[in-house]
Amino acid sequence: MRLYEFEAKEVLRRARVPLPKSVMARTPEEAETAASEVGGPVVLKSQVLSGGRMKAGAIKFAEDGAGARAATAEILGITVNGQQSVGVLVEERRDVAQEYYAAVTWDGRAKRPVIIFSDMGGIDIEEVAEQHPEHLSRTHFSNLAPLSDYQAKVAVSRVGVTGNDLGPLTRIVAALVKVFVERDMTLAEINPIGKLADGTFVALDSHMDMEQEARGTHADLLRSLGIPDEDTRMARPPTEFEIAGAKVNDADTRGVAGNITEFDGNLGLIIGAGGGSLTLFDAVRAAGGNPANYCEIGGNPSVAKAAALTKLVLSKPGVDKIAVMMNVVSNTRADMMARGIVKGVIEAGYDPAEKIAIFRIPGSWEEEGFAILRKYGVEFVDRSVSMHEAAARAVAKMAGT
Amino acid sequence: MAMFIRVDIDESVQADEALKKSLVEVCPVDIFALDGGRVVTLDANLDECTLCDLCIQAAGDRVQVVKLYRE
Numbered sequence: 001m002r003l004y005e006f007e008a009k010e011v012l013r014r015a016r017v018p019l020p021k022s023v024m025a026r027t028p029e030e031a032e033t034a035a036s037e038v039g040g041p042v043v044l045k046s047q048v049l050s051g052g053r054m055k056a057g058a059i060k061f062a063e064d065g066a067g068a069r070a071a072t073a074e075i076l077g078i079t080v081n082g083q084q085s086v087g088v089l090v091e092e093r094r095d096v097a098q099e100y101y102a103a104v105t106w107d108g109r110a111k112r113p114v115i116i117f118s119d120m121g122g123i124d125i126e127e128v129a130e131q132h133p134e135h136l137s138r139t140h141f142s143n144l145a146p147l148s149d150y151q152a153k154v155a156v157s158r159v160g161v162t163g164n165d166l167g168p169l170t171r172i173v174a175a176l177v178k179v180f181v182e183r184d185m186t187l188a189e190i191n192p193i194g195k196l197a198d199g200t201f202v203a204l205d206s207h208m209d210m211e212q213e214a215r216g217t218h219a220d221l222l223r224s225l226g227i228p229d230e231d232t233r234m235a236r237p238p239t240e241f242e243i244a245g246a247k248v249n250d251a252d253t254r255g256v257a258g259n260i261t262e263f264d265g266n267l268g269l270i271i272g273a274g275g276g277s278l279t280l281f282d283a284v285r286a287a288g289g290n291p292a293n294y295c296e297i298g299g300n301p302s303v304a305k306a307a308a309l310t311k312l313v314l315s316k317p318g319v320d321k322i323a324v325m326m327n328v329v330s331n332t333r334a335d336m337m338a339r340g341i342v343k344g345v346i347e348a349g350y351d352p353a354e355k356i357a358i359f360r361i362p363g364s365w366e367e368e369g370f371a372i373l374r375k376y377g378v379e380f381v382d383r384s385v386s387m388h389e390a391a392a393r394a395v396a397k398m399a400g401t
Numbered sequence: 402m403a404m405f406i407r408v409d410i411d412e413s414v415q416a417d418e419a420l421k422k423s424l425v426e427v428c429p430v431d432i433f434a435l436d437g438g439r440v441v442t443l444d445a446n447l448d449e450c451t452l453c454d455l456c457i458q459a460a461g462d463r464v465q466v467v468k469l470y471r472e
Contacts, residue, residue, distance in 0.1 A: 302430075302449055303405075303448045303449050304448075304449065333451075335452075336449075336451070339404070339405045339448055342404070343404055343405075343448065346404070368452070368468075371468075371470050371471055372405065372470045375470040376470075
């Protein structure tokens with residue numbers, strides 16, 4: 001889940017990261033008062049869970065309270081990438097001598113967290129990585145070993161920072177690492193860290209994403225930030241179809257059959273196993289298919305649960321067929337899945353041979369599963385057919401080829 | 402209605418109180434239940450049968466698990 005800038009900055013403030021003075025305002029009137037509190041020229045920043053604020057005109061500057069009020073009225077009317085602002089952060093405007101970039105995130109390939117630091121902050125970090133790689137450092141660390149400021153110091157010094165700047169920047173980056181690890185973040189970023197004319201540093205903007213599954217663990221933090229449980233921070237509210245999917249999963253504790261996301265396509269997907277959902281969804285798209293949904297199934301769900309999910313997917317208007325595909329399964333049983341899917345299709349009033357475009361669940365108990373599929377005339381493949389090939393066959397079947 | 406599994410219980414089981422209790426206890430998916438002193442199968446749970454054979458180990462050939470999709 002993503003935090004708004006004003007929430008991320010509160011997290012940083014508690015971690016003792018130096019920040020410019022700022023006040024959150026929900027209305028133009030509040031912004032006027034806030035500007036007086038902050039004092040002097042201010043920057044007004046729309047609070048949305050999206051980048052592109054400057055380009056959208058959702059960041060403005062004002063010299064005084066009246067100017068802040070007028071600017072806020074404008075900002076609140078601007079949507080940024082389809083998102084309506086929840087307010088405006090009124091922040092003191094500082095003259096910055098140099099900007100730095102610091103982030104902590106996960107490196108999926110290295111399977112470790114990584115500190116990314118650059119002395120070229122304030123701009124797109126991907127651009128820096130491509131065009132000025134010597135200005136960017138990547139420093140991996142262990143999130144199991146005790147945290148050490150030394151790793152932060154290495155990250156900062158790798159781009160050539162020395163002298164009086166090294167200490168304060170190290171402290172900021174070390175604090176960011178601590179927030180990342182202790183609060184189960186997937187991204188903790190400050191961009192830019194501004195070096196002011198007097199040689200001090202402040203975090204001028206921040207972006208934080210927390211693991212969705214960590215919400216319960218960090219309920220204390222979320223409560224203290226004023227984030228209610230019902231504020232899911234998803235891109236849009238769940239659809240009725242998605243809510244029904246969650247109910248299918250919650251109704252039976254055996255295995256997983258849920259996490260449905262609705263799309264507009266005509267091919268229903270029952271997919272999963274060890275990252276298989278994402279791979280298979282992408283494979284269907286790559287083959288030119290139009291998924292009706294994304295979902296996750298695995299952990300050996302009961303027959304009833306698999307059947308309920310199948311019926312739900314088939315109940316979605318516009319779904320012509322379903323593709324049942326998983327990675328090679330071990331704890332999930334292919335035969336139980338076959339039973340559930342076939343049962344769901346029949347209970348929905350369809351012929352499994354006609355409605356199931358392809359069934360690819362190789363692995364545990366597959367021979368029993370194949371026997372079931374043979375009985376009902378369902379086309380199935382084993383592990384000798386890749387997930388991508390299975391997806392392509394399903395898409396081809398939709399096209400009638 | 403069960404589509405994939407049928408469990409046949411020999412009538413002699415009904416006279417064996419310990420075995421009837423054992424069948425109810427060993428099944429991990431609650432296929433067996435006692436009803437008016439008789440051990441019966443619950444239709445809603447039959448298709449959840451994991452083919453673990455625990456009922457067969459308890460009752461020998463007096464209980465048979467039939468895979469309807471193999472017939």
